[in-house]
Amino acid sequence: MNWRPDRASKKAIYKQIAEYIESCISSGAFPPDSMLPSERTLAAELNVNRSTVVAAYEELQALGIVERKKGSGTRVSSSIWGISRKRIPNWGRYVEDGSFLPNLPLVQRIRSEALRTDFVNLASGELAPSLFPSEDFQRILAGMPFNEHLGYDHPHGNERLRDAIAAHVHEYRKISTDANSILITSGAQQALHLIVQCLLKPGDAVAIEDPSYSYSLPLFQSAGLRTFLLPVDKNGANPDDLVELHKKHRIRMVFLNPYYQNPTGIVLSEARRKRFLELSSEYGIPLIEDDPYSLTAFDGNVHQTLKSMDENGNVLYISSLSKIVASGLRIGWIVGPEQVIQRLADAKQQIDFGHSIFPQWIAYQFLDSPTFSSHIEKLRQELKKQEYALSSSLNELLGSKVSFDSPQGGIHLWCKVNQPVDDYRLLEESLKRGVAFVPGSVLSSQSGAIRFTFGRGEEEVIREGIKRFASALESLE
Known part of the structure; x- marks a missing residue:
């Protein structure tokens, strides 16, 4: 041999x-x-x-x-x-x-375990059923016409929906755009996938936040990209770190989640937003602005988006209805230069021949209705209550054992455990007690932190979940 x-x-x-x-x-x-x-x-x-x-x-x-x-x-x-x-x-x-990498086994397990009916799910990034505008949707469905054409729609997505999104982002996010610069996607996840697959090539260097949701995604590795980290502090990612990374690695794209960031809940400061835009123009690096949470600001003060400040067309803006209406609608969108939207639309056509007309029609009707704004107001109030249930339970049951800053919007709270702890053992003990969360090591280069999601649970359910978590942490002391 x-x-x-x-x-x-x-x-x-x-x-x-x-x-x-x-x-x-x-x-x-x-x-x-x-x-x-x-x-x-x-x-x-x-x-x-x-x-x-x-x-x-x-x-x-x-x-x-x-x-x-x-x-x-x-x-x-x-x-x-x-x-x-x-x-x-x-x-x-x-x-x-296969070249498309799977999720981490730990992530797969959290998702499967959390489906159990006796579980308190503080891991899944979605809204509670009680936050779904069911009466509005019943009204929309009752009036749904049955003479709609059910063939393939426009490659960019339904034109009426794109017009409604253009009006929506102008009213709520101060972004000026039109239907030709918008692509409808199957949530923000598909938007990210299309951008990575169509606009980058193997070996390209990209910058992502640390911690961040992007850190947990295998799609960057599947595409053969080199990822470099931008540490997040109380003001978000620091643009000075981008300068150093670009000198060493020639960064080709930057991925930012600026408002009530997943998982930290932090808002990227206005000064840093401006500086990122300056660097983008100086180096010619596109900024990918992932904005699922800005409308959830508890005080109603929606921060100025990077895209609304973008004078040169350097920002690709991603958002969706998943975190403000319902994740199951699978309605997301990308706003960007027309030539980019055309390229991404062509790729989406190759994958699925365009989005289903039914969720697009429902989304158009809801965005265009007078009840949308009242839904957002109710959503903010309820999320604020759910966040208080989470933060007050952490303070009452764990006190100095943990530290965190209460977010002022979004659906996530980033909690640090003030003692050496094995993320995986803590999760194992928590799952045994019927509560799921996402360990910090899944979303960050460091361990010893936890992402609790308060969007999915009712107030009493959240309190019960933290009670179970406290018991799991105590068992490891």
Whole structure:
């Protein structure tokens, strides 16, 4: 055997061995029902530990490629080719080798566990059912015309909805735009995906906030991008850090969540907003402004957006109805230069041939209705109550064990644990007690912090969740 594992590779040696043996089986070098070298023999030949070969053989056994019997060795499965001599695809290998990376196993587990009915879900970034404007939507659905054309709509999205969004962002965010500069997306998540896939190439350097929601997204790594961090303090990300990063890495794009940021709840200061725009113009770096929360300001004071201050077309503005109406609508949008919108619209057409007309029609009706503003007022009042339920419970039940700044909008609170703690053990103990949250290490380069989301729970449910969390933290002391 002339082959040797590549010890410089990031892939585990046992996986390299398993893949090599599988290729030998596929080529016929090891035919069905033939014996493979013993663990000791192969280990000596490849100069690896016997346990490494054991792991490789176990991997092949799990895939159904080999059969192992104690005392008899490892044999190529006799039924590997089946009656018609056709092999079953190695789906496990395909799942591992795909270029689009999966979410972290921890994130997947939080989402699955939090679906249990007995759980207090302080992890999911959505609104409570009680905050949904159900009466308004019942009225809209009752008046829904059935003579609407149900064919493919405009590549940018329904024109009436884009007109309504143009009016909406002008009234609430002071952004001047028109329907031609807007693309309807399946929430903000698809907007980010389209921007990364269409406007950047593998090897490009991008800057993201730390902590941030972007930090948790595998889409940057899937696209082969190099991510660099902008630490967030009480005034948000510091533009001076961008200067240093650009000198070293030639940053191609900056992703910012300026208002009631996920997860910190911080607002990027006006001075820093202006400075980011200056640097964007100086270096020619696009700014991606992700703004799902600005309308949730508890005091009704909506901060001036980067896009409204953008005089040169350097900002791509992303927002959605997910955090102010309902996540299930899947209505988001991008505002930007027409040539960019055209490029992104073409990509969206390739993916899904455009957005479904039904949620677009409902969103248009709601944005264009006089009840939208009253809904936003109610939303602010209820979120303020839910945030108070969370922060007061943390103070009452945990006191000096944690520290945090109460956000003045949004749906997230960033809480630091004032003692050394293992994020994963704390989450494990919390899940046992029926409460879910997002550990800080999922959203940040540092551990020891927690993102609690107060948008999804009623006040008493939130208090119960923090009671369970306090019990989990106490069990680790």
